[in-house]
Amino acid sequence: MASGAPAKRVDAVRALRDAGVTALLTFGLFLPLIGFQTVTDVRNDLILNTRWPLLFAVVALVGFSRLAYSFAIEPWLQNRALKPAVEPAAWRGKVARWIIPFAIGFVVAYPAIVLATAGFGRSVKWIDNFGIQVLIYVMLGWGLNIVVGLAGLLDLGYVAFYAVGAYSYALLAKTFGFSFWILLPLAGTLASFWGILLGFPVLRLRGDYLAIVTLAFGEIIRIVLINWVDLTNGYAGITSIPRPTFFGIPFNADDDGFAAVFGLEYSPIYRTIFLYYLILALAFLTAFVTLRLRRLPVGRAWEALREDEIACRSLGINTTNTKLTAFAMGAMFAGFAGSFFAARQGFISPDSFTFLESATILSIVVLGGMGSQIGVAIAAVVMIGGTEIMRELDFLKLVFGSTFDPTQYRMLLFGLAMVLIMIWRPRGLITTRQPSVVLKERKAIASDLVKEGHG
């Protein structure tokens, strides 16, 4: 190393002591719940099994990790801190300029790429589980981004509007037989109406309090969906919801179905690809509308509200209308996404609209870096794609034995990832922001300089 002071030698005694303490702590932490397992025996009584090997394996693993941290990672971190901060390399700017066109090209070509690599039969899974699933969350993230990222209103009940959209589509399509294309705007309108309705009482609240009240509203809507059995069929949910058609041509094996009309062999893949492009178009619509709105007075008012509500009010901005439009716009996109979700699944039940969904969407927005659309998209790919990929890790069964089920650990790792990403980058992945109004030149501002989320 040419510059900077030489790194301190690692204190082996201290490192060993730290590792010992950590191992002891881990033993204490995991003794009750990993050391013992409560199982039901043949007489249906609860008994305890012991799992000492597993407990000691975990303790040893944590102890050795702590040792490795003291010997390898800590000196490296200290060295890095000693070095002068380097200017971002020139290639970064170039990558940043090309990343968005490249990403758009990739998502448009994604079904073709999957078809070419995975073959006809297996690609349904890859387009459906990865493509559509991730895009739904990208769209929900972008919708919530209007409320949380732009207007700075912390909303923990966003899934309520998603549910309103899904149930509006399902009920109206089943009862009156309206088509998807009529119901899509209608579901969005209904959801934004609910956004305004629930937004009204909480106008005076801010920060954590707002978060908790929106959480309560989200739960109330879910409990009503469960208990209003006449309308929603309760826990059992609504089945056989009509699927969207390709401009009137249904995706089925009939003579007037999509495959027959276009002279193709019948396969479920056509519907999946159609749905993929549908959600892609909806997501792009969300992004485009948000981008345009940011240039309008209402978008600027949102951002002003996020930065400082009191200053905003003293400048003569009507904060009531500003907040309500943010709630309404955010809810509308959730309604679109909800009706798409109902049309794609063909089945909805209150289980799909739990608090966990709201927390997932909010975490995508915050992990992406509030207000940054590309950051939200990256976070959705990492968090949702990452947990979906856990379903595919069958090779782990070879390592841990055939009873090992990687899907069990999906949400466990999801929660852990939320904590770790927050500690690593508290402001999210993309922290710089582009102001929508500039005086002379356009430049990115580090988000450390602004404080948002107080309004």
Place this chain on the structure above:
Amino acid sequence: MEVFLQQLINGITLGSIYGLIAIGYTMVFGIIGMVNFAHGDVFMVSSFIALVAFLLLVSLLGSSSIALVLIVAMLFTSLVNWTIERLAYRPLRGSFRLAPLISAIGMSIFLSNFVQVTQGPRNKSIPPMVQGDFVLFTKNDYPVTLSVKQLIIWIVTAVLLVCFWYLVTRTRLGRAQRACEQDQKMAALVGVDVDRTISMTFVIAAALAAVAGTMYLMYYGVVSFADGFVPGVKAFTAAVLGGIGSLPGAVIGGILIGLIETMWSAYFSIDYKDVAAFSVLAITLIFLPQGLFGRPDVEKV
């Protein structure tokens, strides 16, 4: 009248449990200004620790093992919450305001799934820890009863609240806590170890949650990995209703929420009892944001 009295007894019992959890929310919010979203799941974890301890000890000691179970649960839960604060919240102190909230939500998801993975997704039910009822009086063939379980919950809650009250108002630690609540920087300047005080706050919060967890297990005899969320939100409601930052407020708020819930179930609809609790939360925050005993929040420019 007799139905009302019976519901009053049940409501106060449930409310004591909520109150004990609510103290954890209100203390943590008071000292670092964050809604500790994982607190409900800490309560659930404590209930599982009590379950394991009970299964271990019951064959040795019989029903007198409850006291020991309580202590074991308090110790281990304190350790868990201390570690959570150290790993997930302390690195984020003084950081962007939403970061600890997201970290806490992540921790909450982690805890409930950790219990699901290690203990299985099914409900865990145990034989009753204590049995017996006192029939207070009978009217119109409706006996109003107070069970031994309920009596234990009342006594334990009352005794712990007195100890806790002494701790906060009369000891050095309590003074340090109140100092940190008012101004952390100033407290540090006059020699209060802020980090240690905050750690101790989490330990106390966890110990009280563990009491609530043990009582919950004893009262209902069944627990599952998903049992943290709803009691957590209700206890938070209790803290808000009583005025966040106020300790007597948390207890009174807890008892009020317990009463509202049981009365609603008895006289209106049991399906919508959670709606009643959540509506109370929304109505309180909208019309009385400082709660019953809280200080009003001054808006500063």
